[in-house]
Amino acid sequence: MIKPSKRSSQLIASPIRKFWPLAVAAKKQGIEVLKLNIGDPDLSLPQEIQKSLRKINLKNLGYAPSAGLIENVDAWRTYYQTFGLNFERENIIPTTGATEGILFSLLTVADPGEEILVFEPLYTNYKALAGLANVILKPITLKLENNFQLPPEGEIIKKISAKTRAIIIINPDNPTGKVWSVKELKTIIKIAKKYNLYIIADETYREIVFTGRPGSILNLAGARERVILLDSVSKRFSIPGMRIGIIASYNKIVMQTILKLAMARLSAPTIGQLLTISALKNSRRYTRKIAAEYRRRSETVQAGLRKIPGVTYNQPAGAFYQVIKLPVAKADDFIRFMLEDFHYQSQTLLVAPMEDFYLTPGLGQQEIRLAYVLESKKLQQAITILKLGLEQYLGQKPK
Ligand SMILES: Cc1ncc(COP(=O)(O)O)c(C=O)c1O
Incomplete structure (x- = not known):
C-alpha cells in the first residue's frame, strides 16, 4: 500500500471540529446545538464591506500581485497609522488569512529541526503548521489558576537552546483571552534581544480588548528589527471567510524572504483585498462596537460561571474566548455526553476540548474553551445548559 508522508500523518484532527459529527447527529434528532466551539463570529460585517460587496461587477478576475494590491497595502498602512505605526509599502504583504502568515513566518525564521518558543495553551493551528514546516515548538506553560500570567524570566530562558530562533506571542490571545501587559511584552523583547530571537507577533484580535486602548508590540522600543x-x-471585521491577512516587518531581509514565499503561492485573494480596503480605512467605528459587544458577552459568561460549583475559570481581558476547568476527569468525555446523552428544553452545547491546545502531554484534560459567538441571551442559556449537564454528568453512576 502507498503510504502518505510522516509529516502529513502526524497531523491531528482539529480539536475544535472533531465533535462535529456528534453535533450533526444531535441535530437530526431535533436538538438545537448551541455551537461555542469555533471562533467564527456571528456579528454582521461592517457596512463598508456590505456596500463593496453589492458593487462588485467584474468582467474578469486576475491574480493580484504577489506583493499585494497596492490599494490594499495602502489601506493597511492607513489602518496602522491610527496605531502610530508607519509602514512603507515594502513592509507589508497581504496573505491568505493570518494562517498563511503563520506558515510563512515559521518557514522564514527556522530550518527543519530548529526550535521556536511558544506559550501554551496555544491556538492549535500553530502546532499543525509547525509540523508542516518541520519546526519544533517548545512550550512554556501558562496557568489558568493565575490568569495565564507570564512566568518568571528564568523559566522562559531555561527553554532557550542553540537551536532556538524565535518566540511567538499571540496578543490578545486565543484560547485564553489574555491581553499581554506592557511589562510582559517588554520582558519578551528583552529576552529576544539578549538571545537574538525573532518575535512572531500574532495580533489578529488587536482591537478586541475590554479595557484600555488597543496597540501593537511594535509600539514598544526594541521591537522594530525583530518583530514579524x-x-x-477575520475577527476584527467578523469576516473569516474573506481570507485576508498580512505579514508585516520592518526587517528588510525578512520581507525579501516573505516576498519569495508569496511569489511561490502566486497571490492572496484578489476579491478579498479589494473588498476590505474601505473597512480598513475606517476601522475604529466598527471595532469599537464589537469590542463592547464581546465585553458584554464575557460578563454574561462570567456571571453564569459564578453560579456553577466546582468550576475554575480565568478572566479574559480580550479576544472572545473563555477557558473553563471542569470537575471531570476528561473534558472529551463530558463533551461527548452533552451531545449524545443530554439536552435541556431541546437544546445542548458544543464546546472545544482544551487538551490539544497544549503541547505538554497530559495538560488541559479537564478544560474546555468557549467562544462567545452567540448573543448574550443565548450565551446565558448555554451556561445554564452547561450547569445542568454537569450536574447530571457528575450525578450519574459510573458505567
Ligand atoms: C490567534 C489566531 N491567529 C490566526 C488565526 C487564523 O486567522 P485567519 O482567519 O486570518 O487565517 C486565528 C483564528 O482563529 C487565531 O485565533
Missing part, C-alpha cells in the same frame, strides 16, 4: 507581525481581517 501577523494580522488578519
